[in-house]
Amino acid sequence: MFKPDKIVAGLLAIFLGALGIHKFYLRRPIQGILYIIISVGGCFFIFPPFIIGLIAFIEGIVYLCTNESRFQLLYGKEED
Numbered sequence: 001m002f003k004p005d006k007i008v009a010g011l012l013a014i015f016l017g018a019l020g021i022h023k024f025y026l027r028r029p030i031q032g033i034l035y036i037i038i039s040v041g042g043c044f045f046i047f048p049p050f051i052i053g054l055i056a057f058i059e060g061i062v063y064l065c066t067n068e069s070r071f072q073l074l075y076g077k078e079e080d
């Protein structure tokens with residue numbers, strides 16, 4: 001069973017979140033691909049990359065503030 005570390009997930013979301021790296025780490029590749037498409041495809045506009053980066057930053061804070069047992073319950077299980 002995959003046990004992600006909430007510190008790693010939180011820091012990835014805060015620093016590389018606009019690229020969706022934290023989603024790949026949490027084994028959610030479709031969401032990660034969407035983050036990449038929005039960030040890279042939205043480079044012609046100012047707001048889409050900024051908004052996706054802000055969302056990722058907030059996700060990182062949420063990951064870091066969630067207690068360990070709740071984090072593992074939400075993100076530690078393998079997808080079927």
